[in-house]
Amino acid sequence: MRGTRSSVFPLLLAAGSAQAVTPEDCASFASRLSLPNTTIHETTFITAGTNISLPDNHPSCAIPFQISSVDICRVVFVTTTGPTSNISLEAWLPSEWSGRFLGTGNGGMNGCIKYGDLNYGATHQFATIGTNNGHDGTSGAPFLNNPGVIEDYVYRAVHLEAQLGKEIAQQYYGKEHTKSYYLGCSTGGRQGFKEAQSFPEDYDGIVAGAPAFDLIALMYWTGQLFLKTGTNETSRFLSPAEWELVYADILKQCDGLDGLEDGILEDPSLCQYRPEGLICADGSSDGCLTGEQAATVRAIFSPVYGLDGQYIFPRLQPGSNATARLLNGQPHQYPLDWWRYVVYNDTNWDLSTMTPEDYAVASKQDPWKVSTWEGDLSAAKDRGVKVLHYHGMQDNAISSDNSERYYNHVSRTMNLPSKELDEFYRYFRISGMAHCRDGTGASMIGGNPETFASYDPDANVLAAIVRWVEEGVAPSFILGSRLTASGEIDLQRKHCKYPTRNVFKGQGDPTKPDGWECV
Incomplete structure (x- = not known):
């Protein structure tokens, strides 16, 4: 069985027909775009299949190029956040737009835009944005004696990307976005929870994988x-x-x-x-x-x-x-x-x-509450935000036990049992997944382009959060796949919603999801 690309485009387009724009719209956008404290470096129309060279990307980020899968308007800009701090951002605006907005996160301590995630979002017809987290490269050296850069890293970069990204989309397409989403893993997972804890107005749905919360x-x-x-x-x-x-x-x-x-x-x-x-x-x-x-x-x-x-x-x-x-x-x-x-x-x-x-x-010290360990998600719950949290059980960078610990921390803080948490916050344990990707199990769940196997909302966390927000259908499991080198599926498993866990039924094909049950 080959990895399916069964279409979820009916779901993605449910908010309204995709809006098309032209190369001329992009070429003139720089002169029309107005943002506070921001310098626009370029607005360039990129055709599908173009290999975008990234010579200004810090060498330690190890991303020298990115191929765009669809036609986009690429917006490159910098916003000033203080006398000694600024944030570099990119927005990828697909010519075929569903009306949705997507913010993306970072990894580790780095200041590296995740270009693969930008392309992933644009391919799914999201107006997508990413940042360098307020500094360039994978080192924390820019933090030295510079609290403004630390503040960017803790929360400000991902908060501003939501605000600026939505404004860019509105000015480019000429109308407001319909729904807004966030996708990130590791530091990106922590950033997603920082948004849920401190800025619940930024996103309608948040996918946070392997979060680096309780950071210190x-x-x-x-x-x-x-x-x-x-x-x-x-x-x-x-x-x-x-x-x-x-x-x-x-x-x-x-x-x-x-x-x-x-x-x-x-x-x-x-x-x-x-x-x-x-x-x-x-x-x-x-x-x-x-x-x-x-x-x-x-x-x-x-x-x-x-x-x-x-x-x-x-x-x-x-x-x-x-x-x-x-x-x-x-x-x-x-x-x-x-x-x-x-x-x-x-x-x-x-x-x-x-x-x-x-x-x-x-x-x-815990500057700007970088630990990101607030257990009260009441503001997110009251606004109707949905949070899909996942963590690989083979994580080799962040103990997956910490995600279970946080979920239970939220349950105690909010005085809510799992049945009531399920209304807005669900946690899935992904067996056989290492740190955000890879591993020996059915780890392909669509949390990033490296773990893409299907657009089906049952098997893709990004599509799942869209369906939950827009149709009210909450995920009861995440169907993961493992692919061979030739792209064939050789293992699938329905990863359970915590606190349940997968147990083999004792009969049937263990490589098929029906051989297992959540108990």
Whole structure:
């Protein structure tokens, strides 16, 4: 079975017939466009199939070009946010417009416009906008002694993209947008929740994947992983081959908890992994761990605590391969940059010295509430905003346990059970998905162009949020797919709405969704 492109265009066009514009409309747009504190660099008509060179994009963003799949008017501009801060933005305005607006997010600590997401939105007939998050490149160095740039990163860039993007669409097409949506993962997921928490008027529907919320705690946890593993010169360090032993042992102990041993943990929260079974017997040294290494493994799969036993961040969930990204014995850039350029303004600060006191200092600062951990979404609920939250159960950058933790935090704060949260906020656990994409399971759910398999609202989170907002049909599952190199579907699964989880029925084809049920 090949990955379907079954049309969701009837859904996408339900708000009204797509409005067509001409190349001449785009060419003259720069002279007509008026925005406060903003400089328009270009308005260029791009025909479908054009390879757009991006020579001004920061090299660390690693996006030298982007092919446009449809005819668009590309608007490139900069808006000034303060005496030492500004935001670079791009709007891609498709010639065939459904009337919908789409804001996109960023990743990591970076200031990189996600051009693939711009094209993804425009292809689906959204007027789509993205920003550089207030700085260029993947480093946090621009934060140094520059609170304006930090403010852009925390909330202002994504908030302004909503305001400016809607105004650009209105001026270009000559009419107001019908509905507005947001799509982001990782930092983009955090930005989506920042919008829901602080600016619910910006969007009617928000898709937030693998959110980097409780951000300061997340970065402290990431830094602590380095301190727990040590460098490759320490006796407690595990080599990649030794971590492979651990991953195989996790599957041996926990894979069958969902009713099927298929190499995928449907619900890692059920896995209470015990690494001590890998400790070498007397005289052995191959295919096993020392007691000290087993202690390292147990520390990695345990929560992080701070001063006076304060709970800071959950464990790395079992079932993901995080060796290259988190367990490589090297200081991670994000905590290093945050404490150097934001917390202490000290470029010589050394991550190897990180202590709970450092977390306490950073947590107290929490500039512009960058943690994004507000549990009260009442304003979003009252406005009718819909939030679709997802997280991969093989995430190798942000523990998926943190998404479960936030959902329950909202439930307690708002005094709402899941049945009532379902009216506006739903969380889906995506088994077999790594960080925002990839993984060994049915991770193709349409959260970004890299995870696109279908336009069907049952199988595409962007189409699902549109249907929920405009037709009132809330998603009860997300149908994920896994594709072979030739584009054939070899695995599909209906990912469950939390707090339910997938369990194999014990009969039927386990590669088909009907072999599983949410319990």
